[in-house]
Amino acid sequence: MRxxxxxxxxxxxxxxxxxxxxxxxxxxxxxxxxxxxxADAAPDGLPYTTVEVSPGGCGRGWDRPAPGLQVFRLHxxxxxxxxxxxEERSGGAVLGEAEGIGPGATRSLxxxxxxxxxxxxxxxxxxxxxxGPTVRVDRGRPGPAAAPVTAHDLVPPAIAYxxxxxxxxxxxxxxxxxxxxxxxxxxxxxxxxxxLPAHLQYERLGAAYNAFGDADGRINGTEAGLPGGVxxxxxxxxxxxxxxLWHGATAGSLRAPAAALAGAVTALREEWAQARMDPxxxxxxxxxxxxxxxxxxxxxxxxxxxxSNLATARANLDGTRAVLARLRPLLTTxxxxxxxxxxxxxxxxxxxxxxxxxxxxxxxxxxxxxxRERTDAxxxxxxxxxxxxxxxxxxxxxx
Numbered sequence: 262m263r264x265x266x267x268x269x270x271x272x273x274x275x276x277x278x279x280x281x282x283x284x285x286x287x288x289x290x291x292x293x294x295x296x297x298x299x300a301d302a303a304p305d306g307l308p309y310t311t312v313e314v315s316p317g318g319c320g321r322g323w324d325r326p327a328p329g330l331q332v333f334r335l336h337x338x339x340x341x342x343x344x345x346x347x348e349e350r351s352g353g354a355v356l357g358e359a360e361g362i363g364p365g366a367t368r369s370l371x372x373x374x375x376x377x378x379x380x381x382x383x384x385x386x387x388x389x390x391x392x393g394p395t396v397r398v399d400r401g402r403p404g405p406a407a408a409p410v411t412a413h414d415l416v417p418p419a420i421a422y423x424x425x426x427x428x429x430x431x432x433x434x435x436x437x438x439x440x441x442x443x444x445x446x447x448x449x450x451x452x453x454x455x456x457l458p459a460h461l462q463y464e465r466l467g468a469a470y471n472a473f474g475d476a477d478g479r480i481n482g483t484e485a486g487l488p489g490g491v492x493x494x495x496x497x498x499x500x501x502x503x504x505x506l507w508h509g510a511t512a513g514s515l516r517a518p519a520a521a522l523a524g525a526v527t528a529l530r531e532e533w534a535q536a537r538m539d540p541x542x543x544x545x546x547x548x549x550x551x552x553x554x555x556x557x558x559x560x561x562x563x564x565x566x567x568x569s570n571l572a573t574a575r576a577n578l579d580g581t582r583a584v585l586a587r588l589r590p591l592l593t594t595x596x597x598x599x600x601x602x603x604x605x606x607x608x609x610x611x612x613x614x615x616x617x618x619x620x621x622x623x624x625x626x627x628x629x630x631x632x633r634e635r636t637d638a639x640x641x642x643x644x645x646x647x648x649x650x651x652x653x654x655x656x657x658x659x660x
Contacts, residue, residue: 307332307371312381314362315339319383320393326374328401333370335381337362343385345370346409346657350378350395354406355657373404407595409657415540418587423538425583429466430530436462437526440502441519447512452519454620456506457569460499463526464573467550467580472542476529480522483563491565498522500565507566544654547584548647550577555640561625568624574640575613578606581647588654595653602646609639 311334313321318338335345344360347370356379359368381393436459443451460481468477480498487493491504497518505515554577557563558570585592585602592599612635616623628636 309334311336311367312345313338314343314345314381314383316383316385316388316391319345319391320381320396323381323393323396326379326396326398328374328376328398330371330373330404333357333372334367335359335362335370336367337364339385340364341386341388343383345384346382347372348380348382348392349403349406350380352408354408356404356406358657373402374398375401375403377403405597407653410544410591410595410654412540412656414591415543415654415656418591419538419540419543422543422584422587423533423536425587426466427530427533429462430526430533433459433463433466433526434523434530437523441523444502444512444515444519449506449512452502452512452515453506453567456499456503457567457572457620460503460569461572461576463499464576465580465583467546467577467584472546473529473533476525476532479525480529485562498525500563503567504565541656543584544588544651547581547588547654548644548651550581550584551640551644551647553577555637555644559625559637559640564625568626569622570625571613571616571636572622574636575610575617578610578613581643582606585650588650591654592650596650598646598649602643602650605639605643605646609643612636612639 308327308329308331310323310325310331312323313319314335314337316339323333333347337343342361342363344358345362345368346355347357348355356374357370357372359370362368376398378395378397380395382390383393384390436455440452440455440459443449443455463481468481471477473480478498481500482496482498483500484491484493484496487495489496491501496504499522501518502515502522504510505518554574558574558577561570563573564570585606589599596602616628616632625633
């Protein structure tokens with residue numbers, strides 16, 4: 262599984278997640294020009310209200326509360342970047358959020374309001390949070406809201422997940438040793454048999470978006486961007502060996518790559534035992550594992566001869582399950598579509614399992630058009646649903 266860039270993206274667009282829960286759609290927050298402090302009817306028929314975001318005037322401008330779907334233009338009048346949350350006053354559940362509002366900038370936040378008391382919380386960069394005046398709505402049914410997740414909430418699941426990865430790395434080391442032993446004794450048939458279990462075990466661990474740092478490039482890198490292509494010395498790891506095993510390479514030419522791979526996974530295991538995973542990345546990882554699957558496995562960009570992309574996709578579903586299992590205590594009370602997500606995961610697993618024939622898998626290139634469309638749709642649907650998981654589990658400041 263390859264990484265499209267260094268580090269991890271922040272998915273903190275709570276308004277998009279709220280709309281996804283309510284209507285099944287997601288989208289980025291918009292940057293809109295500043296308008297006067299009043300509720301206006303826009304061409305889309307929704308009421309628009311401009312609200313101030315600043316330490317001294319948080320929530321100012323919202324003086325005509327109304328029920329139903331509406332848009333708030335959050336205008337930062339301060340001299341520093343800020344975030345803004347719309348919260349229920351009883352319990353602090355968040356209905357909508359906009360982050361990274363620069364000085365003088367305006368962000369659009371779409372929410373559905375109903376009976377209840379609400380307030381904006383403004384969180385300036387490097388300053389204490391400020392809560393605006395309470396506003397009451399006297400009728401209607403509000404849209405989805407969820408209690409914010411804090412960094413403290415994520416520590417126990419992150420520790421549990423890190424231990425699970427550590428156990429998985431033990432198995433990667435063992436299976437990679439079996440692959441190396443087959444190459445060393447010139448048994449290429451056994452090496453081809455050993456390659457897939459070792460690679461799938463690594464893929465289950467979710468090496469998405471720089472989760473394993475530079476080690477992932479050495480273990481699971483491709484030739485993309487290398488001047489020498491598949492013959493470049495920097496092309497190493499599972500895919501280097503895969504290319505050789507399925508393109509007529511000799512055992513002698515694969516001994517050094519196999520030894521390097523075994524050394525790399527052993528080093529990763531040792532490094533992981535000393536590392537401390539950032540808890541804030543756990544929810545993001547649930548989403549990025551399958552996003553990478555769609556980007557690289559379902560396009561066959563990582564097929565170097567074994568035709569095992571669908572097997573890898575299935576392993577990635579296992580990896581996603583592992584993340585969700587640790588996050589489930591947090592999601593149960595925050596994500597009403599969790600049962601639907603579970604069913605869609607089961608459906609995708611059954612679909613991919615249908616392409617397995619003993620130890621062999623149908624190559625992606627041999628799928629019918631209908632099979633391909635169903636596979637793309639199933640995985641694509643999961644990626645969208647998991648974006649809400651990433652957003653809900655992104656930790657927020659409470660002070």
